[in-house]
Amino acid sequence: MQKLEWDAGRGLWVAAGTALVEEVLSHPALRVRPLAEPVPAAIAGGSAGEVFGALVRMNDGERHAAPKLALQRALALAAGGNLAQQRAQAVGERLLAEGRPIGAWAFEAPVSTVASLLGFSDAQLPAVARWMGDFVACLSPLSSAEQIGQAHAASLRLLAAMRELLQAVPAGSLAATVAQEAAAVGWQNDHAIVANLVGLLSQTYEATAGLLGNSLVAIQQGAASSDANALVAQVMETDPPIVNTRRFAAERCVVAGVTVEAGQAILVMLGEAKRGFGHGCHACPGQQLAQQIAAGCIEALRGKPLPQLSWTYRASVNARIPEFHQ
Secondary structure (H helix, E strand, O other): OOOOEEEOOOOEEEEOOHHHHHHHHHOOOEEOOOOOOOOOOOOOOOHHHHHHHHOHHHOOOHHHHHHHHHHHHHHHHHHOOOHHHHHHHHHHHHHHHOOOOHHHHHHHHHHHHHHHHHOOOHHHHHHHHHHHHHHHHHHOOOOOHHHHHHHHHHHHHHHHHHHHHHHOOOOOOHHHHHHHHHHHHOOOOHHHHHHHHHHHHHHHHHHHHHHHHHHHHHHHOOOOOOOHHHHHHHHHHHOOOEOOEEEEEOOOEEEOOEEEOOOOEEEEOOOOOOOOOOOHHHOOOOHHHHHHHHHHHHHHOOOOOOOOOEEEEOOOOOEOOEEEEO
16 A cells, blocks of 8 residues: 655655555645645735636635636537647647747747637737746746746736636637636636636646647657657656646645644655646646647647757756757
């Protein structure tokens, strides 16, 4: 039987292995944020903190259930058929034709695809991608004061753009679908809906860009790319973009026979357990969409000479996201 291991150096428990990871991620007493710090102290009180505090993936209980259902339904509809993959290919091809270097393209193409699906026009996509690049910097505990300041400013621009989009939301767009599903489940918090649409973009900028980037690494290392969907699915198994997450005990509880005290943290090794999109109530509802977007971006490279790339990995405590250099 797998058991939690105590890491005295870091002062937390470590959960590794598929069964244990699934138990931790499904345990009702383990939360996604510490009770005493629902928003990271570094961004609390600012616009970026207001967005963070409203995100479905950063809340539990009643603040999580209905919004999660609305997003699940909307993202499942968006992933139906081949629209997302086709849109990703078209967006990726256009950015390449405009001369984006692969390093910038790998981040911009996925987030621009989701922005396009949400209903933003092609002319708006560069600004949305730029603001999102500034915003996600604040989500890491490694962020500098300057990055946090830029993130607050970017979040204001993103929220304003998203509110404007929802006032005249294009029929059939992902934003329209989220709004419809929110109404259907009784999710009536306008700020939270807008914040979670921003959240969809932020997850794309990091996790989906990481999945695309790790797929490019696989190609550089000799992996066959004739079937983009198969390649991306294999990379999700062998080199997922999100390798760990954390859970926090809201009360004293027992996990795999080990007593975890209230307030203690558990480092959950997602990558080793092949659970890069999570598990349980906080499993990412956008897994299928993310894989389609990454595959569509790979298709955008078809027939184009891919230069020999070198890469390093973005500084992160939980993600494996390559940054390419030519």
